[in-house]
Amino acid sequence: MFSLPADGLPATSAELDELRAQAQKSINVIQARAEAGEELSKDDVESLRGLLDAVDQINAAAATAAAEEEAHRTDVADLLTRATAAAETTGPDEDDDAEEIEDAEVEAKELATVAASTATPVTFAGAAGTVEVPAEPQGPGWEMTPGAPGYQEGRVGFRELALAIDSVGKGSRKARSADAVSKGAYFAQTFAKLRRDVPLIQESHALVAAIEAATDERKLPGGSLTAAGGWCAPSETLYDFCDVPSATDLVSLPEITINRGGVRWPVEPDLSQIFENFQFFFSETELQAVDANGNPTAVKQCVDIPCAEDFEELRLNAVGYCVEAGILQNQGWPELTEWFMRSLAQEHLRAISRRTILDIVNGSGAPLVIDPNNQVGATSSALNSLALAATNLRLDKGLSRNATIEGIAPSWLHEVLRADLAMMGGGAGGWNVTDAEINSWLSARGIALQFVGDWQTRGAGQPGNLATAAWPGAVNVVLYPAGTWFRAMSAVIELGVMYPKEQLQVNRYTRFFTEDAIAVGKRCNKSIVVTIPLCVSGGIGARKEITCQPAIVGSSTPAAAAAPKAPAPKA
Numbered sequence: 001m002f003s004l005p006a007d008g009l010p011a012t013s014a015e016l017d018e019l020r021a022q023a024q025k026s027i028n029v030i031q032a033r034a035e036a037g038e039e040l041s042k043d044d045v046e047s048l049r050g051l052l053d054a055v056d057q058i059n060a061a062a063a064t065a066a067a068e069e070e071a072h073r074t075d076v077a078d079l080l081t082r083a084t085a086a087a088e089t090t091g092p093d094e095d096d097d098a099e100e101i102e103d104a105e106v107e108a109k110e111l112a113t114v115a116a117s118t119a120t121p122v123t124f125a126g127a128a129g130t131v132e133v134p135a136e137p138q139g140p141g142w143e144m145t146p147g148a149p150g151y152q153e154g155r156v157g158f159r160e161l162a163l164a165i166d167s168v169g170k171g172s173r174k175a176r177s178a179d180a181v182s183k184g185a186y187f188a189q190t191f192a193k194l195r196r197d198v199p200l201i202q203e204s205h206a207l208v209a210a211i212e213a214a215t216d217e218r219k220l221p222g223g224s225l226t227a228a229g230g231w232c233a234p235s236e237t238l239y240d241f242c243d244v245p246s247a248t249d250l251v252s253l254p255e256i257t258i259n260r261g262g263v264r265w266p267v268e269p270d271l272s273q274i275f276e277n278f279q280f281f282f283s284e285t286e287l288q289a290v291d292a293n294g295n296p297t298a299v300k301q302c303v304d305i306p307c308a309e310d311f312e313e314l315r316l317n318a319v320g321y322c323v324e325a326g327i328l329q330n331q332g333w334p335e336l337t338e339w340f341m342r343s344l345a346q347e348h349l350r351a352i353s354r355r356t357i358l359d360i361v362n363g364s365g366a367p368l369v370i371d372p373n374n375q376v377g378a379t380s381s382a383l384n385s386l387a388l389a390a391t392n393l394r395l396d397k398g399l400s401r402n403a404t405i406e407g408i409a410p411s412w413l414h415e416v417l418r419a420d421l422a423m424m425g426g427g428a429g430g431w432n433v434t435d436a437e438i439n440s441w442l443s444a445r446g447i448a449l450q451f452v453g454d455w456q457t458r459g460a461g462q463p464g465n466l467a468t469a470a471w472p473g474a475v476n477v478v479l480y481p482a483g484t485w486f487r488a489m490s491a492v493i494e495l496g497v498m499y500p501k502e503q504l505q506v507n508r509y510t511r512f513f514t515e516d517a518i519a520v521g522k523r524c525n526k527s528i529v530v531t532i533p534l535c536v537s538g539g540i541g542a543r544k545e546i547t548c549q550p551a552i553v554g555s556s557t558p559a560a561a562a563a564p565k566a567p568a569p570k571a
Helices: 013-035 042-088 092-118 158-166 204-214 272-277 284-288 327-332 334-362 379-397 413-424 435-444
Strands: 141-144 181-183 186-188 192-195 262-266 311-315 317-326 405-410 447-452 474-481 485-495 508-522 528-533
Touching: 013 042, 141 158, 262 508, 311 508, 317 327, 317 334, 327 334, 327 508, 334 474, 334 485, 334 508, 379 405, 379 413, 379 435, 379 447, 379 474, 379 528, 413 435, 413 474, 435 447
Parallel strands: 405 447
Antiparallel strands: 141 192, 181 186, 262 311, 317 508, 405 474, 474 528, 485 508
């Protein structure tokens, strides 16, 4: 477990960043255990509290170190400015000294750039323009861990590391640092780390800038940049994906909760035969008539209540999805994980809507196909056909003439009717018919439709297929009395991010798992599918010429010859 160095915090920002990264690793371990469902002990809570306090101390020290390093860089820049000003005041008799100082200034600027990147103090002495070069080597090198045996600040070589290791005798404990980790009978002690002076890159554009700065050919001795025509630079890479649209135009049904594996209800007995002759009707003469024995011949027959022997059963089904991912994959490309999860959630909702619609269609029997020869245009065909089917449902069940008939239709039906109305011209329909206006025509007929987006779409010749160049010649609409269909939908299990041991061993984890119990049922009423012909033509019924014969005032005899015929407008 991480702990702060016993001899105090490091002085440089780079060392403090490394120390903070070590603390964050320990914090990540505890967080992963908690996210995997493991209950944290009191020791875990205290360790986490100590780690967070340590990070706060490191952050405070890092802020102080950064301020001191910035002040140092500012001091270096000021000294360089003074050196430049001194060079500009050199007289004509001091050319040799000026050249020497100019060379010193160039060398000082190069060393200042290195000093700014490594945060190592650099001093400039001045009368002759000489520079005091730091003894510490630049570039990759070993840095000993604070608290390690024989610790030396700055870059060291293999000789210093060997001497440090040799200084620890068998059974020695005095050189063991705070970050030594017990491994049975041994202790694991970190001596040094290879420092490459590579900055930590957080953003993609910063990574591009860092790569360009590190590989700039103009920094090579003599330069090697060659001019060429055209765009030589490679294309930039965008790691974000397009937005996922929300799931819309989904079917909606009354929802119930089924607590066990399903639900069942009795099937209503067929009373059609009983309805034909269950009544008795006698005239007074028939009621008074008797047979030879004096018994009345008008016998009033009774009917028996049939037994409801059959039950219809609705069993629950399981629907859901599970997502696994690689731990490194998510760390290296989190945008992909987010886009995939949003896309899958949207398609999950649409798939449930499609399943529900198909259950309703399959439970509605063979379609009622409207004869296209009896219809004109698309608008009148749709309205008249739906009104006929709704009337059939009301009369079959004995509902009132204004009972609401619900239904499901594809979302593109509005556009078909608008296209047909547009062909009629401004007088008949116009070009600005709204969805609300079309819905009002249906409402006037006692019909309430849901317009869904995942039924009769995206197939060959259907809307949603980019190759479709004409509206379909027919549409299916489901109709049923209000309250006929219902759906049971309840969550069985839903889990978020999980890190099971078996997956961690192969560097994977479970991103999401969900499972719902679902069932779509119908009882009490009938449901039908109506196939309606659509001829998007703006056609209307044929016009007829009508001759009116007005009567003469004061006479009951029509006088056809007294007035000319008035022909009606022709088609």
